Amino acid sequence: MAGTVPSGERKPLPASLVAALEERFADHFQRGDAVLGQYGSSETHFATMLPDAVVYARSRDDVVALVKLCAAADIPIIPFGAGTSIEGNAAPVNGGITLDMSQMDAVLAVHTEDFDCVVQPGVRREELNLHLRDQGLFFPIDPGANATIGGMASTRASGTNAVRYGTMKDAVLSLEVVTPQGEVIRTARRARKSAAGYDLTRLYVGSEGTLGIITEVTLRLHPVPDTISAAVCSFETLGGAVDTVVQSIQCAVPLARVEILDAKQMTAVNRWSKLDYPEAPTLFFEFHGSATHVAEQIETVKALAEAHGGSAFSWSNRPEERSKLWRARHEAYYAAVNMRSGAIGWATDVCVPMSRLAECIAETHADLETSSVPATILGHVGDGNFHVIFSIDPDAPTEMEEVEALNAKLVERALAMDGTCTGEHGIGLGKQDWLVAELGEAVEQMRLIKRAFDPQNLLNPGKIFVL
Amino acid sequence: MAGTVPSGERKPLPASLVAALEERFADHFQRGDAVLGQYGSSETHFATMLPDAVVYARSRDDVVALVKLCAAADIPIIPFGAGTSIEGNAAPVNGGITLDMSQMDAVLAVHTEDFDCVVQPGVRREELNLHLRDQGLFFPIDPGANATIGGMASTRASGTNAVRYGTMKDAVLSLEVVTPQGEVIRTARRARKSAAGYDLTRLYVGSEGTLGIITEVTLRLHPVPDTISAAVCSFETLGGAVDTVVQSIQCAVPLARVEILDAKQMTAVNRWSKLDYPEAPTLFFEFHGSATHVAEQIETVKALAEAHGGSAFSWSNRPEERSKLWRARHEAYYAAVNMRSGAIGWATDVCVPMSRLAECIAETHADLETSSVPATILGHVGDGNFHVIFSIDPDAPTEMEEVEALNAKLVERALAMDGTCTGEHGIGLGKQDWLVAELGEAVEQMRLIKRAFDPQNLLNPGKIFVL
Numbered sequence: 001m002a003g004t005v006p007s008g009e010r011k012p013l014p015a016s017l018v019a020a021l022e023e024r025f026a027d028h029f030q031r032g033d034a035v036l037g038q039y040g041s042s043e044t045h046f047a048t049m050l051p052d053a054v055v056y057a058r059s060r061d062d063v064v065a066l067v068k069l070c071a072a073a074d075i076p077i078i079p080f081g082a083g084t085s086i087e088g089n090a091a092p093v094n095g096g097i098t099l100d101m102s103q104m105d106a107v108l109a110v111h112t113e114d115f116d117c118v119v120q121p122g123v124r125r126e127e128l129n130l131h132l133r134d135q136g137l138f139f140p141i142d143p144g145a146n147a148t149i150g151g152m153a154s155t156r157a158s159g160t161n162a163v164r165y166g167t168m169k170d171a172v173l174s175l176e177v178v179t180p181q182g183e184v185i186r187t188a189r190r191a192r193k194s195a196a197g198y199d200l201t202r203l204y205v206g207s208e209g210t211l212g213i214i215t216e217v218t219l220r221l222h223p224v225p226d227t228i229s230a231a232v233c234s235f236e237t238l239g240g241a242v243d244t245v246v247q248s249i250q251c252a253v254p255l256a257r258v259e260i261l262d263a264k265q266m267t268a269v270n271r272w273s274k275l276d277y278p279e280a281p282t283l284f285f286e287f288h289g290s291a292t293h294v295a296e297q298i299e300t301v302k303a304l305a306e307a308h309g310g311s312a313f314s315w316s317n318r319p320e321e322r323s324k325l326w327r328a329r330h331e332a333y334y335a336a337v338n339m340r341s342g343a344i345g346w347a348t349d350v351c352v353p354m355s356r357l358a359e360c361i362a363e364t365h366a367d368l369e370t371s372s373v374p375a376t377i378l379g380h381v382g383d384g385n386f387h388v389i390f391s392i393d394p395d396a397p398t399e400m401e402e403v404e405a406l407n408a409k410l411v412e413r414a415l416a417m418d419g420t421c422t423g424e425h426g427i428g429l430g431k432q433d434w435l436v437a438e439l440g441e442a443v444e445q446m447r448l449i450k451r452a453f454d455p456q457n458l459l460n461p462g463k464i465f466v467l
Numbered sequence: 468m469a470g471t472v473p474s475g476e477r478k479p480l481p482a483s484l485v486a487a488l489e490e491r492f493a494d495h496f497q498r499g500d501a502v503l504g505q506y507g508s509s510e511t512h513f514a515t516m517l518p519d520a521v522v523y524a525r526s527r528d529d530v531v532a533l534v535k536l537c538a539a540a541d542i543p544i545i546p547f548g549a550g551t552s553i554e555g556n557a558a559p560v561n562g563g564i565t566l567d568m569s570q571m572d573a574v575l576a577v578h579t580e581d582f583d584c585v586v587q588p589g590v591r592r593e594e595l596n597l598h599l600r601d602q603g604l605f606f607p608i609d610p611g612a613n614a615t616i617g618g619m620a621s622t623r624a625s626g627t628n629a630v631r632y633g634t635m636k637d638a639v640l641s642l643e644v645v646t647p648q649g650e651v652i653r654t655a656r657r658a659r660k661s662a663a664g665y666d667l668t669r670l671y672v673g674s675e676g677t678l679g680i681i682t683e684v685t686l687r688l689h690p691v692p693d694t695i696s697a698a699v700c701s702f703e704t705l706g707g708a709v710d711t712v713v714q715s716i717q718c719a720v721p722l723a724r725v726e727i728l729d730a731k732q733m734t735a736v737n738r739w740s741k742l743d744y745p746e747a748p749t750l751f752f753e754f755h756g757s758a759t760h761v762a763e764q765i766e767t768v769k770a771l772a773e774a775h776g777g778s779a780f781s782w783s784n785r786p787e788e789r790s791k792l793w794r795a796r797h798e799a800y801y802a803a804v805n806m807r808s809g810a811i812g813w814a815t816d817v818c819v820p821m822s823r824l825a826e827c828i829a830e831t832h833a834d835l836e837t838s839s840v841p842a843t844i845l846g847h848v849g850d851g852n853f854h855v856i857f858s859i860d861p862d863a864p865t866e867m868e869e870v871e872a873l874n875a876k877l878v879e880r881a882l883a884m885d886g887t888c889t890g891e892h893g894i895g896l897g898k899q900d901w902l903v904a905e906l907g908e909a910v911e912q913m914r915l916i917k918r919a920f921d922p923q924n925l926l927n928p929g930k931i932f933v934l
Binding site: 111113114115116155156157158162166167169170179183184185186187188189190191192193194195196197198199200202203205206207211222223225246249250251252289290292293296349351352353354355383384385414415418419420421422423424425426427431434435438439440441442443444445446448449451452453464465 | 578580581582583622623624625629633634636637646650651652653654655656657658659660661662663664665666667669670672673674678689690692713716717718719756757759760763818819820821822850851852881882885886887888889890891892893894898901902905906907908909910911912913915916918919920931932
């Protein structure tokens with residue numbers, strides 16, 4: 001069931017391990033309640049689960065040392081980036097040591113001629129783009145939150161730009177990983193493609209820290225387009241907005257971003273970000289390319305929007321206007337949760353084939369209309385991926401159950417349409433049963449890999465599946 | 468060492484297995500010498516290795532039945548597509564049963580709205596594109612040979628269009644696979660992206676038939692561009708041609724195809740395909756997009772070519788002219804091998820970061836100039852990927868050694884430049900030592916997966932690595 005926490009055995013840290021960690025890590029090893037409290041809660045509805053200690057990694061050697069000490073003591077390690085994951089992906093369900101990677105935040109190299117860079121896993125995506133801004137390059141993957149690159153690789157993050165630039169599966173060229181045995185491996189060289197053996201890079205991407213600890217990431221970058229135009233367009237109906245996107249994709253318009261927000265989400269955004277957009281189903285667009293190519297894309301999309309009840313486009317072409325627009329989009333989660341003060345958020349996520357998207361969103365919208373829990377729909381419709389965000393009253397005990405049922409209905413609908421239970425949030429704790437519903441016996445192959453790589457179940461135990 | 472054949476134990480087929488296979492497969496089970504001979508040799512220089520029998524699969528159930536019978540008798544299975552692989556990837560080194568998938572050649576579904584299709588693994592890429600031609604869609608991956616989709620998935624094929632459309636890693640949305648235990652699994656749903664668990668799709672893509680037998684492939688398709696323009700441009704120097712490509716990529720021109728052929732390769736192509744191109748370093752280009760976008764791309768690339776000693780562009784805009792041009796490119800391997808009559812071909816393949824490509828090609832060209840074995844350079848330079856094709860006299864015993872040494876030097880050079888020992892041909896038999904040189908301890912992680920999935924070493928044993 002979504003939200004169920006696997007019952008793991010929690011073993012206290014042995015005194016010998018504590019002594020060894022104090023000696024090795026000094027004040028980069030912490031056990032105080034105030035510190036632990038920062039690592040026990042998450043962005044969404046999962047119960048607080050505290051680790052027994054936190055270690056702050058400053059180097060690959062720190063990671064190797066920690067893995068060897070924890071392996072010897074049989075104590076779990078939970079790699080932790082920025083804590084922005086929303087399916088309980090970094091919750092210490094069996095206690096153990098949370099390994100905070102955020103201090104490994106160096107950009108190690110930028111190869112402008114090769115359109116790639118090498119970073120430590122604690123680099124955050126916004127800081128990476130600041131670092132790159134004078135070099136005519138950017139890193140496109142944008143899950144909304146200012147996540148770490150290591151965390152984004154671990155959850156196979158995507159977001160607003162994925163329709164054009166792909167997901168972390170496409171962005172990661174190579175990884176340096178510390179195995180559960182404390183070996184340091186590199187999964188690939190820096191060539192843009194390779195047929196050399198099994199694709200370990202793609203295996204670690206999306207493995208949610210259960211197979212190894214990422215200590216270095218080589219990322220593909222893209223040239224900053226000559227022209228970037230962003231626009232907002234509101235629609236009479238949600239279906240009109242979805243159909244505009246589906247037909248734009250079918251016309252091969254290389255949309256760089258296309259986000260849908262339903263009317264309720266727009267109300268929330270206006271209130272939270274102090275804006276005054278029409279409170280109607282809305283698309284946020286971004287177009288990239290040469291001036292003539294962007295003009296051509298816009299012409300096609302405007303005609304399609306008009307044919308589907310779209311308003312005039314409201315343009316944001318200057319960088320600061322665009323930032324404002326996308327900041328409003330990125331704050332949509334907080335805007336939606338805070339429709340009610342003191343509410344708990346629950347964000348779910350499905351992805352379906354484009355041909356089923358309009359139907360999937362329409363049926364979901366109808367369900368939400370009958371719900372007593374306020375909820376919004378928004379998402380990366382160019383991929384067939386959308387979210388529902390619920391704003392749950394923590395003092396109303398039936399609301400959590402109601403949301404569980406609505407979430408179940410949504411995921412079942414997506415699976416019945418040959419879609420997936422998660423386009424980008426990952427499985428974590430929240431979608432383990434749905435993973436089995438989606439892929440059946442294939443999950444056993446995943447377990448074989450986990451057992452082969454990590455027979456002690458040392459790394460982020462209890463995530464994706466219970467062994 | 469490249470070209471070394473692992474010494475495997477060869478176990479005769481037990482009589483009970485032969486009886487069971489005859490009963491189950493009737494005349495789709497063959498043991499005659501004439502039939503076996505078709506499966507023992509390969510496109511390149513590897514010694515002939517015969518299987519003990521051939522089974523022709525007609526269905527997933529056939530594959531499951533064969534796997535169960537062979538697992539019980541401990542007899543290897545070598546999945547086989549069109550036999551176009553060139554690193555000995557489908558050679559039956561330990562004997563056993565070659566499983567010919569070419570009769571499973573149905574296109575099961577085309578979802579035009581979703582830009583995807585579902586095919587059996589024996590469908591060949593040219594036949595798939597014939598099937599799609601009235602639907603405004605095409606399948607872009609083009610390794611030259613008319614390979615099967617299953618074989619292309621197994622070797623992570625790419626080819627001329629990869630610079631724009633990616634490789635099989637990007638083209639495969641989902642696989643149906645029969646495991647070495649005879650279980651049928653599906654690796655993903657049909658959504659365009661997913662964060663649901665480990666990326667089994669990408670694990671099987673490129674695993675060269677060692678982890679499972681592919682029985683169904685869901686492929687991403689692309690809309691046929693409004694405008695397709697192809698051009699040939701010759702250069703004063705090889706370096707001028709390479710620099711034109713590198714700078715075009717750096718200017719973010721979305722080249723659909725860009726192939727380099729050195730002067731010797733052009734001589735071979737002219738002779739083989741009865742053409743009269745200038746016998747100088749040459750680029751073959753293809754541009755895709757709207758008319759204005761293609762015109763814009765061409766303008767940029769023409770200016771760059773001119774600045775680097777390029778000739779005027781010779782255009783092929785009509786489909787039949789384009790076919791002729793690309794047929795000449797696709798026949799380049801045969802053209803090169805047949806520079807000497809009766810010669811044996813050896814095609815090797817490396818891929819390096821773009822910033823090192825000019826240097827890598829220049830140094831390789833200088834090596835080849837001193838060689839007594841005729842050799843050409845050609846490749847997919849937009850990816851940093853190129854090939855050397857040697858035309859070896861089988862009666863000159865030193866030539867094979869000379870080629871081994873040149874190949875070793877090339878691969879070492881690519882690795883020293885942070886490149887890979889194979890951009891697209893795979894490891895097979897030929898590059899096992901180079902895989903270890905390239906990825907070191909990471910190869911042990913690959914072995915862990917192979918042992919976990921296939922503890923009997925039933926599927927295509929001796930490929931990628933020796934267990």
